Amino acid sequence: MKKLFAVLFMAVPLFLTGCVSTTMDSLENDAAAKKFEQPKNKMSGIYIYRDSIFGSALKKNLYIDDHFIGESAPKVYFYKQVKAGPHKISTESEFSNNDLNINTESGKNYFIRQYIKLGVFIGGANLEQVSEEQGKKAVSELKRALAQ
Incomplete structure (x- = not known):
């Protein structure tokens, strides 16, 4: 039984670092968003990103004000x-x-940084607001997904 538990314990990280695909935005829109221009006309910009590969086999829905934005991916x-x-x-x-x-x-x-955490049956997810400096640095190294 100990051996079975050990094998399962080691297999979970492998499962949680598989592949996932999401619909990507155009290279032009990606480059434009990475200019980090200030929004106009009483608007704010929200960047939601996932910079970790941990849990990459998991897709997690994202919402702003209960409106579906898309499925996150690493x-x-x-x-x-x-x-x-x-x-x-x-x-x-x-x-x-x-x-x-x-x-x-x-x-x-x-x-806003989304991160995956270990769960009881499958991985969970949570969000944290990060500084503008930290967010810009992370987003600069990522690719833009198509928001709905």
Whole structure:
């Protein structure tokens, strides 16, 4: 029984680092978003990114204000402009969505990191707001996924 447990314990990371595909945005839109220009007309920019390869076999739905944005994948980001004000950013997790509430200001960009964590049956996911400096650095190394 100990050997079976040990094999399963070692197999979980292998399973969680498989491949996943998501619909990618154009190279032009990717380059434009990486200029990190300030949004105009009372809008805010939200970058949601996943920079870790841990759990790469898992797809997790992302939402802004309960509107589906897309399925995350490792080494990708989504960019969406929203009206300035309060917003709920959500990620699908193991048993229910995990939410992050932020209050955005007009003309500013916000960076949200999605990360995968071990779960009971499958990996879960959570969100954290990061600094503009950390977010820009991470997004610069990722590819843009097509937001819905």
